[in-house]
Amino acid sequence: MEALIGLFGELFGLEGTLALSAAYAVCIGSILGFVTVYSMFAIWMERKVAAHIQVRMGPMVTGGWHGWAQSVADAVKLLFKEDIIPTRANAFMFWIAPAVVFCGVFAGLIVVPFAVGVQVVDLHLGVFFIIAIASIEVIGVIIAGWASNSKYSLFGAVREAAQVVSYEIPTATALLVPILVVGSFRLNDFNTWQAEHHWLIFHSPWLAMAALIFFISSLAGCKRAPFDLPEAESELVSGFHTEYSGMRFSFFFLEEYTSMFVAALLTATLWFGGFNLPFVDSSAWHPALAMPIGIVVLLAKTFFFIFVQMWLRWTLPRLRVDQVMSMGYKYLVPWAFVALIATAVWDYYGWGWLPL
Amino acid sequence: MYLDYHAVLVFLITGAFMVCTPLVLGMLFRPKNPYKEKNLPYECAEDPIGDAQIRFDMRFYTTALIFVVFDAEIVLMFPWARVFQSAPSKGVALVAGLVFTTIVFFGLIYDWAKGDLDWVKSFQNKRRVQD
Numbered sequence: 001m002e003a004l005i006g007l008f009g010e011l012f013g014l015e016g017t018l019a020l021s022a023a024y025a026v027c028i029g030s031i032l033g034f035v036t037v038y039s040m041f042a043i044w045m046e047r048k049v050a051a052h053i054q055v056r057m058g059p060m061v062t063g064g065w066h067g068w069a070q071s072v073a074d075a076v077k078l079l080f081k082e083d084i085i086p087t088r089a090n091a092f093m094f095w096i097a098p099a100v101v102f103c104g105v106f107a108g109l110i111v112v113p114f115a116v117g118v119q120v121v122d123l124h125l126g127v128f129f130i131i132a133i134a135s136i137e138v139i140g141v142i143i144a145g146w147a148s149n150s151k152y153s154l155f156g157a158v159r160e161a162a163q164v165v166s167y168e169i170p171t172a173t174a175l176l177v178p179i180l181v182v183g184s185f186r187l188n189d190f191n192t193w194q195a196e197h198h199w200l201i202f203h204s205p206w207l208a209m210a211a212l213i214f215f216i217s218s219l220a221g222c223k224r225a226p227f228d229l230p231e232a233e234s235e236l237v238s239g240f241h242t243e244y245s246g247m248r249f250s251f252f253f254l255e256e257y258t259s260m261f262v263a264a265l266l267t268a269t270l271w272f273g274g275f276n277l278p279f280v281d282s283s284a285w286h287p288a289l290a291m292p293i294g295i296v297v298l299l300a301k302t303f304f305f306i307f308v309q310m311w312l313r314w315t316l317p318r319l320r321v322d323q324v325m326s327m328g329y330k331y332l333v334p335w336a337f338v339a340l341i342a343t344a345v346w347d348y349y350g351w352g353w354l355p356l
Numbered sequence: 357m358y359l360d361y362h363a364v365l366v367f368l369i370t371g372a373f374m375v376c377t378p379l380v381l382g383m384l385f386r387p388k389n390p391y392k393e394k395n396l397p398y399e400c401a402e403d404p405i406g407d408a409q410i411r412f413d414m415r416f417y418t419t420a421l422i423f424v425v426f427d428a429e430i431v432l433m434f435p436w437a438r439v440f441q442s443a444p445s446k447g448v449a450l451v452a453g454l455v456f457t458t459i460v461f462f463g464l465i466y467d468w469a470k471g472d473l474d475w476v477k478s479f480q481n482k483r484r485v486q487d
Contacts, residue, residue, distance in 0.1 A: 024363075024366055027363075028366070028367070028370050031367070032370070032374060079378060079381070079382050079385060079386070080382070080385050080386055081386060082386055082387050082388060082389065083379070083382065083383075083386060083388075084390065084394060084395065085395070086395050086396065086397050087392075087395040087396070088395075088396075088397060088407075089397075098375055099371070099372045099375040099376065102371055102372075102374070102375050103368045103371035103372050103375075104368075104371075106367060106368075106370070106371035106374070107364055107367040107368045107371060109367075110363055110364065110367050120363055120367075121360045121363045122360075123360055123361070123364075124360075128434060129364075133364070146409065148397065148408070149397055149407065149408045149409055150397030150398055150399070150404070150408050151397070151399065151404070151408045152398065152399070153397075153408070154408045154409075154410075154412070158412060158416055161416065161420075162416050162419045162420075165419070165420065165423045166419060166422075166423060168423070168427065169423065169426045169427065169430060172427075172430045172434075173430060173433070176430075176433055176434065176437040177437075179434070179437045179438060180437040180440050180441075181441075182441075183438060183439070183440065183441030183442055184438070185438060237398060237400075242397075242398050243397060243398060246382065246386065247378045247379050247382050248379065251375055322474070325419065325473070326473065326474070329422070329464075329467075329468075329473045330468065330473060333426070333464065334461070334464065337457055337460075337461060340433075340437075340453075340457070341453065341454060341457055344440060344449075344450050344453055344454075345450065347440070347441075347446075348446050348447065348450045
């Protein structure tokens with residue numbers, strides 16, 4: 001954003017608050033546009049992946065080429081849908097729940113480094129900030145479930161509370177492992193470190209284990225199958241958003257796909273080199289070249305992990321509630337601790353792993 | 357540096373605004389035709405019996421308690437992981453981390469042995485002892 005403020009100063013002679021507001025307008029506009037376009041694309045992609053895994057074609061008609069406009073049509077349709085608020089629901093809480101759910105994940109996107117210098121703000125608490133702000137979403141879901149005053153919603157919300165809250169522990173512990181190696185919370189420092197050394201996934205077997213633990217527990221954090229108990233279509237109708245309709249309902253989906261993006265992006269940035277290409281040193285490149293390539297590389301990595309998330313969704317059956325809880329506390333938490341301590345020991349003795 | 361955090365506030369407000377805008381805009385287009393049956397909570401076409409805002413199973417309470425303990429512990433581990441590389445003596449940092457994690461780990465094992473991590477707490481063994 002500093003770069004933008006400087007640019008506005010040079011081009012239009014803007015200064016102070018005016019330049020800051022202009023930079024904010026550009027940042028907000030681009031992040032909003034990105035979230036909207038990304039989630040439409042991700043929903044279309046999810047349908048296509050699901051269809052092809054089940055040997056179907058998926059949407060093929062809308063828009064011509066492979067039904068690319070399906071999500072756009074859906075968004076327009078949702079805008080025209082009646083907004084039903086049940087009489088028994090607490091209207092105000094019911095009303096603010098989608099906003100609470102969406103705000104947290106949306107604000108989490110500001111620390112994402114898309115390429116060199118393409119970042120809204122480089123907070124010095126980057127990683128910590130993302131997990132802190134992403135957990136606001138749980139509060140929104142509990143508000144939604146409770147305010148709906150429907151039994152399905154209540155079950156969904158309580159399950160979500162128990163599940164997301166439990167899986168936050170292995171997520172955070174697994175995130176500590178790369179933080180311990182790099183010694184920083186800034187997401188940009190991970191990119192520089194991996195450009196100078198090697199991708200963190202190859203640093204030691206414990207880093208790879210932490211990546212796996214993070215990926216599994218982030219699936220649970222995004223309520224994706226096999227951990228989609230809060231939504232569980234076959235038992236809870238659609239869980240905490242049973243009573244929601246139209247635009248309000250779509251915000252829960254927007255949030256789900258955005259948090260999938262954040263989880264996949266954290267995996268790509270912390271373990272898989274971020275916007276760095278493998279085997280290519282891009283540090284000396286001109287920004288005009290490094291910037292678009294960085295964005296493309298990072299998005300390619302991120303979309304690969306999003307694809308894996310979708311692949312798992314359409315491959316694995318849903319777990320039971322008690323299995324979800326024992327998976328979190330009895331397997332992921334102890335192994336995340338083992339990975340953390342083993343990495344510290346590994347680092348203390350300065351052991352290497354692969355000749356990279 | 358700390359002023360960077362005003363961006364968080366701005367984006368939180370924008371997020372809320374972005375949720376509200378389509379909802380308000382939609383008011384111009386969308387139909388509004390509520391009736392009694394439509395506004396009932398959905399329960400597969402049955403009339404709902406009673407309220408959903410009831411007291412709920414306390415099993416979730418244990419989970420929440422365990423979470424709070426572990427989350428506080430994770431928060432304490434964050435600064436440790438951050439400064440580990442730049443610690444004046446890595447050995448001391450390693451031992452401190454080991455001691456702390458071992459204590460927490462014993463806590464986890466205690467919870468596990470007590471059966472607090474099980475979703476359905478089993479009383480079978482205790483009953484056998486009483487018989």
